[in-house]
Amino acid sequence: MNQLDLNGRNAVVTGGASGLGFAIAERLVASGAKVVIWDLNGEAAHAAGRKLGGSSIAADVSDVTSVASALQKTLAIVPAIDIFINNAGISGPNAKLWSTRSMIGSKSSRSTSKGRSIAAGRSCR
Numbered sequence: 001m002n003q004l005d006l007n008g009r010n011a012v013v014t015g016g017a018s019g020l021g022f023a024i025a026e027r028l029v030a031s032g033a034k035v036v037i038w039d040l041n042g043e044a045a046h047a048a049g050r051k052l053g054g055s056s057i058a059a060d061v062s063d064v065t066s067v068a069s070a071l072q073k074t075l076a077i078v079p080a081i082d083i084f085i086n087n088a089g090i091s092g093p094n095a096k097l098w099s100t101r102s103m104i105g106s107k108s109s110r111s112t113s114k115g116r117s118i119a120a121g122r123s124c125r
Ligand SMILES: NC(=O)c1ccc[n+]([C@@H]2O[C@H](COP(=O)([O-])OP(=O)(O)OC[C@H]3O[C@@H](n4cnc5c(N)ncnc54)[C@H](O)[C@@H]3O)[C@@H](O)[C@H]2O)c1
Pocket: 014, 015, 016, 017, 018, 019, 020, 021, 038, 039, 040, 041, 044, 059, 060, 061, 062, 087, 088, 089, 090, 091, 092, 110, 111, 112, 115
């Protein structure tokens, strides 16, 4: 493993309760960062937070109010966000593009595209 030194850094990982997000959160913690997980699945987020010795917040990144609330709760836990991993999303179907129906407006596209823009936009302010 490379030797990233993230001691003293605070990170938010959206969709950090499972999959790639959880693996990223694990890696950040191993490098010394303090991690706050945001996930739609509050129960899984809390389990992941406990497992990593970090914190967790139930949040929907595709909802402006939920993101504003998560941000406020996060800043009550850490003084600032140094690293923001904008990972949350729902993978669409794995199929040839021409054989799938349009993804625009789907649950997957709302969580992934809209969610990424809301979460990042609000958090970077
Ligand atoms: N796994 C792949 O091969 C792959 C390929 C390309 C892109 N991606 C993208 O990478 C990201 C992670 O993929 P994964 O395979 O780890 O998926 P996953 O389903 O294992 O994990 C996604 C996590 O995001 C959370 N989530 C979903 N919508 C959310 C929302 N609106 N607000 C907050 N949390 C939300 C889920 O509860 C879940 O814990 C996704 O955005 C996915 O679209 C994955």
